[in-house]
Amino acid sequence: MLSSTTRLALLLGGWLLLPAAGRAQAPYPAPVEGDFALPQFRFASGETLPMLNLHYTTVGQPRKDRSGRIANAVVIMHGTTGAGSSFLSDLFAGHLFGPGQPLDAAKYYVILPDAIGHGKSSKPSNGLRMKFPKYTYDDMVVANYRLLTEKLGVAHLRLVMGTSMGGMETWVWGYQYPGFMDALLPLASLPVEIAGRNRMLRKMAIDMIEMDPEWKGGAYTTEPKTGLAGAASSLIFMGSSPKQLQRLAPTRALAEATLAKTEASLYTALDANDFIYQFDASRDYNPAPHLAAIKAPLFAINSADDQVNPPELGILDNEIKKVAKGRYILLPITDLTTGHGTHSNPAIWGSYLQELLALTEKPKL
Structure with a gap:
């Protein structure tokens, strides 16, 4: 049974942070926070920032395969106004990161970045206000790619997933770095230009x-x-x-x-x-022309009561056909779904995550 505070946070589509799990009760390794400084970071707009700070949280430890490559890294990206810590809740982490759960942190190295402009990463309120560079989702993905490859030593991801804005970033990851991941799971998002309502x-x-x-x-x-x-x-x-x-x-x-x-x-x-x-960072987001470049298996999960991505638009029904290994999963409205915020409730969609991980599991040599 969800608490009224948790249900309210879900009903707001993730705009409010979910209540974090108590560390004493959390059945997964303690999260570790870190920062990555990127000097003279150049944005898609052509603007530069003398020093971009990217904050992140990790859960679990990296494990290498026989070739010496980190093989168990998973990146999960949050929604608009959120932060990586948004996922450290009983509802989300408590259903995913514990023993035997889909993203068991004893098995996976989970990376939770704060997107540019969010959380403890560089943002306008740090001092530049409206003189801060006009960032986009592409900038977020590039910064995360550099975090993984330059700071954390990750050259390949087991899984890329995200909720809402993070789901849209997942689509961008798929075509910008098509050979970088085994699987993709965008939640509560559409792979087209932000238009209409x-x-x-x-x-x-x-x-x-x-x-x-x-x-x-x-x-x-x-x-x-x-x-x-x-x-x-x-x-x-x-x-x-x-x-x-x-x-x-x-x-x-x-x-x-x-x-x-x-x-x-x-x-x-x-x-x-x-x-x-x-809210303006999505202004030039539009994966539609690039969907054929996505190579990894992709499960796109939306909820039928999502007012941000209403299924009656028929967008995913058509666009998913462009993804070679894509599948569209529409969750029916139930007493458990909470509109757009359903993306933060893996008790509803976790079985599809398990299916995707099993589908993309590499055979052991």
Whole structure:
């Protein structure tokens, strides 16, 4: 049974961090945090940053095959406004990283990066504000590739997976570095340009912040609350499940109390400039023309009640045909699905992850 806090976090599509597992109870090795400095990092926009810091968390230990290559590395990428630590929750890590679980950390070396602009990685709120380079998902993938190859010594990945924004990065990984991984698992994402209602809601959220006089062109000293309130309304609409919100808040009083709790959490978690960058980073994302370049087996998993990637668009039904070893899995709406946030509940989709890992298991020599 999910706690009300966990269910609310899931219903918000991952915009709020899930409650972290207590270290004393966690059935997997203690996470280890680290940082990787990339001097003079050049972005796709042509801008450079004198020093880009990429923060990351690892769980488990790297293990090498007979050729001396790390063979058990898995990278998991978080969603918009999140961080690698988002995955260190009872709901996620507690169902994946423990003994006998799909990504048992005694067997796998799990790497959880903080994307550019998120978590403890370099971001506008560190000081540059709106002068921070205008990063994209491509920049995130390149930075993660360099983290793996230059810092962690990983030349090949057992699995690339991600949720929401991380799912979109997974598609990019597939065609940018097609020989780098054994398997791909994008969750809650579509491999096409962000357009239609999705882009409109993102742009509306950004506009609400920038129209608030207290934003001051990004030079605010206190968060522009009116703008963030408008942005929060887009987040709530995008990430929520009508069915589950009705169950969670079946009366006016409960609905308003749940909204107040949600807004308070978002106001505490969000920085206005970081938010603008995070939601605009998808502006040139579009894997569709490159899907035929993906070589590794790929399972794309979405939930039928996902308001960000609604199945009635029919997009994945068509685009998955371009992926040589691709499979589209649409999870039906149940009492357990929570809209977009279903991506963070492996109790629902973990069996497909196990199937993908078994399918791509290399025979032992």
